[in-house]
Amino acid sequence: GSGHLDDAGYQPTTDLRTNQPHAARMYDFLLGGRDHFAADRQAAKKALSAFPTLRIAAEENRRFLGRAVEYLVREAGIEQFLDIGSGLPTAENVHQVAQRHSPGARVVYVDNDPIVLAHGRALLEEDTRTTVIQADVREPRSILEHPGARQLLDFSRPMAVLVVALFHFIGDDEDPIGILRTLRDAVAPGSYFVLSHATAEISPETALGVQRAYRAQGVPLTLRDRAQFLEFFQGMELVEPRVQVVSDWRSGLTEGQRPSHAEVSWYGGIARV
Numbered sequence: 001g002s003g004h005l006d007d008a009g010y011q012p013t014t015d016l017r018t019n020q021p022h023a024a025r026m027y028d029f030l031l032g033g034r035d036h037f038a039a040d041r042q043a044a045k046k047a048l049s050a051f052p053t054l055r056i057a058a059e060e061n062r063r064f065l066g067r068a069v070e071y072l073v074r075e076a077g078i079e080q081f082l083d084i085g086s087g088l089p090t091a092e093n094v095h096q097v098a099q100r101h102s103p104g105a106r107v108v109y110v111d112n113d114p115i116v117l118a119h120g121r122a123l124l125e126e127d128t129r130t131t132v133i134q135a136d137v138r139e140p141r142s143i144l145e146h147p148g149a150r151q152l153l154d155f156s157r158p159m160a161v162l163v164v165a166l167f168h169f170i171g172d173d174e175d176p177i178g179i180l181r182t183l184r185d186a187v188a189p190g191s192y193f194v195l196s197h198a199t200a201e202i203s204p205e206t207a208l209g210v211q212r213a214y215r216a217q218g219v220p221l222t223l224r225d226r227a228q229f230l231e232f233f234q235g236m237e238l239v240e241p242r243v244q245v246v247s248d249w250r251s252g253l254t255e256g257q258r259p260s261h262a263e264v265s266w267y268g269g270i271a272r273v
């Protein structure tokens with residue numbers, strides 16, 4: 001684990017801009033983690049008051065991620081993962097799930113928030129199969145050409161690229177489809193993409209309240225509907241059960257056991273290149 005961040009006493013070596021809310025730390029707060037500052041908590045609380053089940057949504061997104069990785073290792077035979085917008089280390093991280101099912105699995109975590117790099121380095125010091133790099137998905141080549149990624153991943157063999165709960169932070173003007181195309185063209189056939197994305201399609205009023213809350217705090221959030229989300233899988237073949245609300249995707253639970261679609265309001269899917 002990671003130490004508690006004390007707003008007063010913490011002395012980062014990089015500028016973490018702690019007076020400004022960050023998506024990674026807001027998400028960590030929502031998931032009950034310990035790596036967040038007052039500004040992050042305040043912003044997350046505003047989002048929670050607009051959308052009281054945001055915590056459930058974040059937890060269901062994490063569960064989806066876990067099931068996706070398990071599927072990829074056990075059923076698709078994937079042994080290498082590029083997890084973009086990985087977030088702060090929490091429970092059941094990708095390398096833990098993957099390496100539980102296949103000890104040799106390799107994982108490269110990518111995030112543009114320097115705090116993720118700092119925590120990842122400390123957490124992964126002893127782990128030669130997992131690494132964390134700082135890069136921005138809006139410059140996908142900086143990820144693909146990063147020595148840390150090149151060292152651990154074999155781009156001539158299939159891998160899984162995880163873009164989970166990330167693209168709602170990428171505006172239409174930032175060309176999300178072009179970013180995905182660049183990534184897709186760089187990986188071997190038989191690779192997989194995992195995506196999840198917040199939507200306002202199911203419960204417009206509350207979801208748009210979250211969008212407003214994030215934007216008001218300087219964290220741009222773009223919600224997309226199913227049709228827009230489906231566009232991200234262009235040129236790939238969706239795996240069954242295709243696009244679902246994340247809590248429904250291969251959950252193995254009956255309807256009564258799962259949260260409602262409105263409570264989650266988050267789409268997910270996996271596709272094969």
Ligand code: SAM
Nearest residue numbers: 024027085086087111112113136137164165169
């Ligand atoms: N993928 C994890 C999950 O689904 O549990 C974490 C998702 S978290 C909501 C989104 C992460 O994306 C944050 O850690 C944030 O720092 C990162 N992020 C936001 N914009 C990014 C960008 N342009 N490039 C790379 N990472 C970014």
